[in-house]
Amino acid sequence: MSGPIPKATIAGIEPYKPGKAKAEGFAKPIKLSANENALGVSPRAAAAYRDAVGALHQYPDPRSNTLREAIAKKHDLDPARLIFGTGSDEIFSMACQAYLSPGENMVQPQYAFAAWAIAARAAGADVISAQEKDYAVDVDAMLAAVNDQTRVVFIANPANPTGTAIPISEIKRFHERLPENVLFVYDCAYVEFGDEDGDAAFAMFADAPNVIVTRTFSKLYGLAALRVGWAYGPSAIIDVLNTIRLPFNVSVPGEAAAVAGLEDEEFVEASIAHAKRGRGRLNQFLSGLGLDPIPSATNFVTFRVPVKLGRSAGEIEAGLAASGIIIRGLENYGMPDCLRVTVGTDEELSAFELALRGLL
Ligand SMILES: Cc1ncc(COP(=O)(O)O)c(C=O)c1O
Secondary structure, eight states: OOOOOHHHHTTTOOOOOOOOOOBBTTOOOEEEEEEOOTOOSSSSHHHHHHHHHTTTSSSSOOOOOHHHHHHHHHHHHHGEEEEEEEHHHHHHHHHHHHHHHOOOEEEESOOHHHHHHHHHHTOEEEEEEEEOBTTBBOHHHHHHHHHEEEEEEEEEEEEETTOOOOOOOOOOOOHSSSSSSEEEEEEETTTTEEEEEHHHHHHHHTTTTTTTEEEESSSSTOOOOOOOEEOOOOHHHHHHHHHHSSSTOOOHHHHHHHHHHHHHHHHHHHHHHHHHHHHHHHHHHHHHHOOOOOOOOSSSSEEEGGGGGGGHHHHHHHHHHHEEEEEOOOOTTOOOOOEEEEEEHHHHHHHHHHHHHOOO
C-alpha cells in the first residue's frame, strides 16, 4: 500500500541538524554547541515566566501587543510595522512561503544558517549559494548570484556558522544594487554582540520597500526555549506575512518573559561583555594551540583545524565528547575542517581548554 506522497521538492530537503545535546556517559555534559547564552536567562525574565503560570489556560494575545509596544519603545520603531514569530525561524518560513514559488530561487551566502534553505525549499523554490571570501559574506558574489528568478535573499550579520561580520556599509551597498522586487531578509540574530550599532539597520532601511530586519530573544536574552523572534519591515510586507501567520504563535510565558528581559539592562550588558571577553579568550587559547580561529562578532568562535595538526576536526569533536564536552562539527555546513564552540561560562571554557589541551 502506498500512502500520501509529499510534494517532490520536499524530498530534496536536508532536515535541520541541531547541535548535539548529549555525550555518552555524562548525565550533565557541558553543552557548547548551540550558541546559547552562557549567563542563562535574565532573572527578571525568569520571574515573569513563572508569573505567567496563572494564565496558561488562556490563549495568548494574537498580536503580542504588550511585547509590540515594548519593542517599539525600546528601538524607537513604528509598532504597526512589527511582526512576531515562534523564534525568528518562523518568520524566515513565513517570508519564504509568501514570496517564493516553484521555479523561483532564494540566494544566500556559501555558509548560511540552515533554517533558511529548509524554508525556501519547503516553498518549492531553489537555493543558490554565493561564494564567501575568507569565511565572510561577499556582497558582490551575492549580487552576481541574483537572477531574474530570485525573489528572496538572506544575509545574517554577524553570520552563523562562521561568526564573521561585515561592515553595515557593505549591507547598504548590497541593498542599493539589489532589485526592488527581491525581498531582503536581514537576519540580525547576533547583532548585539558585534561592534557596530545593532539598531543602525532600522534607520538605514526605514523607507526601503523590500527589507525585513529580523531579531531574536534566543541569544542575547537567553530565551531560546521560549521561541520568540521578531521582524521590522515595510507595512506592505508585514501585512502579507500577517495574513499567513497562524494565530497565537507567541506563547503567554514567552511574551511575558521577553517583555521583562527587554527591560533587564544589567543582564543584557553582562551578556554582551561576557561574550566579548569569552571570544577574546578563546581566540588566544585556540591560536596558542596551533588552531585557526575565524574572527567572531558573536557569542561563539568557529575555528579551522589545520591539516598539519595531525588531528581532524571530527576526531577533536569526538575526543571532547568523550570528556563530556559538546561542541559543533560543521560538516553539514560544508566546513568539514572547522568546529564551532559557544562562549560558555568561565568554568565551562576552562574545562574545554583543559580537555582540548589534553587531546592535542
Ligand atoms: C543566524 C541565525 N538566525 C536565526 C537563528 C534562530 O533564531 P530563533 O531561535 O529566533 O529561531 C539562529 C539560531 O541559531 C541563527 O544562528
